[in-house]
Amino acid sequence: MPRIKTTLAKSLALRIGSGMLSLLFVALVTFVAGEMAPGDAALMLAGEKASPAAIARIRTELGLDQPWPQRFARFVGDAARGEFGRSYFGVKEPVRDVLARAVPFTFKLAALALIVATLLGVGLGALAAVYKDTWIDRVALTIGTLGVTVPNFVLAPILVFVFVIKADLLPVNYDPQLPVAEFYYLILPTLVLSARPMASLSRLTRASLLDALRQDFVRLAIAKGLSPWRVNIVHGLRNAILPVVTSMGSSFGFLLTGSFIVERFFTVPGIGFVGIDAIQKRDTPVLMASVLVTGAMFIVVNLVVDLILPVLDPRIREASI
Amino acid sequence: MFWAGALFMVLLIVVAVVGPTMRHHYLEPVAQPFLEPSSKFWLGTDEQGRDLFARLAFGARMSIFIGLTVQAVALMVGILVGVAGVFAPKWVAGPVMRLTDAMFAFPDILLAILIIGIVGMGFLPVVIALSVTAWPPVARLVMTQCRALKEREFVTASRALGTPTIALVRGHVLPHVWSVLLAVSMVELAGTILSESALSFLGIGVQAPDPSWGSMINVGRAELQSHPMVLFWPCLALSLTIFALNFLGDALRERSDPRNL
Numbered sequence: 001m002p003r004i005k006t007t008l009a010k011s012l013a014l015r016i017g018s019g020m021l022s023l024l025f026v027a028l029v030t031f032v033a034g035e036m037a038p039g040d041a042a043l044m045l046a047g048e049k050a051s052p053a054a055i056a057r058i059r060t061e062l063g064l065d066q067p068w069p070q071r072f073a074r075f076v077g078d079a080a081r082g083e084f085g086r087s088y089f090g091v092k093e094p095v096r097d098v099l100a101r102a103v104p105f106t107f108k109l110a111a112l113a114l115i116v117a118t119l120l121g122v123g124l125g126a127l128a129a130v131y132k133d134t135w136i137d138r139v140a141l142t143i144g145t146l147g148v149t150v151p152n153f154v155l156a157p158i159l160v161f162v163f164v165i166k167a168d169l170l171p172v173n174y175d176p177q178l179p180v181a182e183f184y185y186l187i188l189p190t191l192v193l194s195a196r197p198m199a200s201l202s203r204l205t206r207a208s209l210l211d212a213l214r215q216d217f218v219r220l221a222i223a224k225g226l227s228p229w230r231v232n233i234v235h236g237l238r239n240a241i242l243p244v245v246t247s248m249g250s251s252f253g254f255l256l257t258g259s260f261i262v263e264r265f266f267t268v269p270g271i272g273f274v275g276i277d278a279i280q281k282r283d284t285p286v287l288m289a290s291v292l293v294t295g296a297m298f299i300v301v302n303l304v305v306d307l308i309l310p311v312l313d314p315r316i317r318e319a320s321i
Numbered sequence: 322m323f324w325a326g327a328l329f330m331v332l333l334i335v336v337a338v339v340g341p342t343m344r345h346h347y348l349e350p351v352a353q354p355f356l357e358p359s360s361k362f363w364l365g366t367d368e369q370g371r372d373l374f375a376r377l378a379f380g381a382r383m384s385i386f387i388g389l390t391v392q393a394v395a396l397m398v399g400i401l402v403g404v405a406g407v408f409a410p411k412w413v414a415g416p417v418m419r420l421t422d423a424m425f426a427f428p429d430i431l432l433a434i435l436i437i438g439i440v441g442m443g444f445l446p447v448v449i450a451l452s453v454t455a456w457p458p459v460a461r462l463v464m465t466q467c468r469a470l471k472e473r474e475f476v477t478a479s480r481a482l483g484t485p486t487i488a489l490v491r492g493h494v495l496p497h498v499w500s501v502l503l504a505v506s507m508v509e510l511a512g513t514i515l516s517e518s519a520l521s522f523l524g525i526g527v528q529a530p531d532p533s534w535g536s537m538i539n540v541g542r543a544e545l546q547s548h549p550m551v552l553f554w555p556c557l558a559l560s561l562t563i564f565a566l567n568f569l570g571d572a573l574r575e576r577s578d579p580r581n582l
Contacts, residue, residue: 022426029427030435037439149563151515153522153538154556157545165546257428264523265542276523279438287438291431298428 012307019303024076026295030288031075035068037284044088084289089281095289098274103293106263106270110255112186113193117255118248121198122241125205130232132210140202147199152258156192156265163188189266193259197251204247208240215239242313249305253298326568329561337385340378367537367551368544376532377554383444383533384562388514390448392506395455395513400495400502402456403463407471408486408494418464424457433516437525447526451513462505466498500577507570511563518559534559 042059043050050058059065062085063074078084084095128140212218213236221235260272267273275290277283349371356366364373406418436450470476471494479493520526521535529536534555541552 022423025423025426029432033435033439149511149567150560151518151563153519153535154560157538157542157549157552157556160545161549165549254428257431260430260434260523261519275434276525279434279442279525284438287435291435291438295427295431298431299426 008310012310015303015306019299022299023296026299027076027079027292028072030292030295031072033291034075034284034288037282037287039088039282039284041085041088041285045086045092079289079292084292085285087286088283095285098286099271099289099293102269102271102274102290105268106256106259106272106294109186109189109193109259109262109268109270110252112190113255114197114248114252116190117194117197117201117251118244120194121201122205122237122244124198125202125244126209126232126237128202128206129209129213129236130228137206140206144199144203147195147202150195152192152195152261153265155195156188156262159188159191185266185268189262189268192265193255193262196258197248197255201244201247201251205240205244208243209236212236212240242309245312246305246309249302253301256297256301257294322568323572326565326572329565330569333381333558333562333565334385336378337381340375340381364554365550368540368548373551373554376537377534377558380532380534380537380555381558381562383527383531384514384517384559387444387448387451387517388510391451391455391513391517392510394448394452395459395509396502396506398452398456399459400463400498402460404467404490404494406460406464407467408490421457421460421464424454425461427454429454430516430519433520434523434525437520442525443528444531447517447520450520451516454516455509455513458509459502459506462502463498466501467494470494470497501574504570504573504577507566507573511566511570514559514566515563 041062042055042064045062046055046058063071066074082096082099084099086092086094087098124140124143128137131137209232213232217239218231218235221231226235257272259268259270260276262268263270263272264276271290271294275287275294278286278290350366350369351372352361352366354366354368358365364377367373367376402417402421406414406421408414409417432454433450436453437446440446440449467490476489476493479489484492517526518533518535518538521533522539524536524539526535527533537555538552538559541548541555544551
């Protein structure tokens with residue numbers, strides 16, 4: 001037993017280590033991008049009419065006069081504390097505040113989309129597996145294929161056309177001024193965002209459940225005379241759910257990053273919206289921060305899922321990966 | 322399904338090549354805005370009175386050209402890196418494999434957006450950004466294929482005969498990789514065309530007045546209520562292209578059957 005524990009601890013430590021390295025790599029790429037971006041940070045922050053002395057002072061303050069390894073170390077340290085400098089434009093708001101406003105929207109949208117995608121995807125996949133080779137299976141397969149191939153920005157106008165213009169049920173653009181609950185604004189973006197993970201989760205659930213239903217313990221359950229419901233759900237789905245959970249993790253990561261298009265389409269002021277806005281305004285600190293934070297969320301979510309798996313599945317715990 | 326996909330792609334390429342020159346000019350207004358389809362304007366006109374068919378055809382040219390360029394770069398870099406990761410001496414192979422793995426830590430669209438943030442917006446930045454994000458999957462595929470092939474008897478035999486590594490790779494390894502690679506690059510091509518449209522949709526890809534399906538969808542969105550057909554055509558063209566390429570990729574994958582390796 002102790003041997004098993006140490007190998008598991010070792011593999012977990014390795015996984016955490018590789019996650020940290022990934023984070024560092026993303027930070028390095030972002031840092032290099034910032035170095036290569038046009039525009040001098042000190043000049044942008046001091047303003048056009050600033051004296052050379054004032055610019056030089058800001059340069060020293062920001063550490064821009066130091067060699068790049070020092071600057072990179074400082075960049076990583078600042079980022080770890082959530083400091084990303086100030087926006088180049090407007091009132092030169094700290095980037096931290098911009099992010100603090102945007103991240104909750106992206107997070108809310110991704111979480112809602114993940115819930116919808118899991119419920120619909122697992123349900124659809126389970127139905128398809130239980131009713132294999134019937135019309136239900138074919139419908140599920142068609143939805144799965146459509147969900148993966150139809151782009152978000154094609155699905156979005158279709159849904160808007162049906163639910164907003166034809167049926168006049170829902171609002172299109174995010175607008176906190178209007179007296180409709182925020183929930184209504186989030187319905188369409190959530191549906192669009194969830195389409196892709198929903199489709200892949202349904203395919204995965206179908207394959208995984210079919211695999212589980214072929215196992216001996218399911219045959220035993222049927223032989224014992226258990227109801228089909230108990231056989232399929234309790235004995236089948238419970239054993240089929242693991243790859244689905246793994247995939248949910250990466251789905252959530254992709255939902256966080258995939259929200260660029262959906263946020264832009266429905267004008268949800270999340271991190272993707274802010275990031276694209278920053279490119280168009282050439283607001284380098286905001287762009288760097290939004291890319292870094294989104295990338296970090298993606299890595300951390302996937303890391304957490306990998307760490308949770310041994311808790312869920314004793315087979316992994318004992319095989320020690 | 323293979324023939325449906327192939328037929329659509331041939332049709333699309335014909336439209337992309339001859340379409341923009343055959344119809345009215347795609348940049349300037351030629352008539353009233355929002356005309357209905359007619360024998361003169363096959364799909365009607367857009368919000369500025371430009372011929373929608375001409376713009377759609379030019380968008381096809383844009384998508385195919387960017388897609389093929391990016392995939393060509395991705396294949397070249399990916400094959401080079403993939404082969405190096407397996408057959409090069411350790412001090413090259415190690416870092417090369419590490420870099421390929423690291424690239425997967427970055428979600429594609431995020432890296433593309435970052436690169437466009439530095440290089441600027443437009444046609445060339447899109448090609449650069451998508452090329453940088455497109456090679457790691459190719460490299461990883463080539464690596465797994467090469468690793469399996471390296472242990473096969475005919476490769477070991479050839480090496481035992483003293484064939485230089487480069488000749489070994491060209492004569493005995495790569496010929497077995499092509500068919501799988503072709504199938505995968507169809508699906509990857511669909512991904513690239515989709516990413517190009519996504520970037521143009523976000524307004525940071527191909528810039529106005531040049532037409533791209535993505536930017537046409539972005540502009541058409543404003544007229545969704547009054548003139549949904551302006552939005553409908555680029556959406557249809559894009560979706561059908563993605564479908565067709567996926568069909569082609571799936572069919573080719575079945576034919577090449579990697580289990581024989």
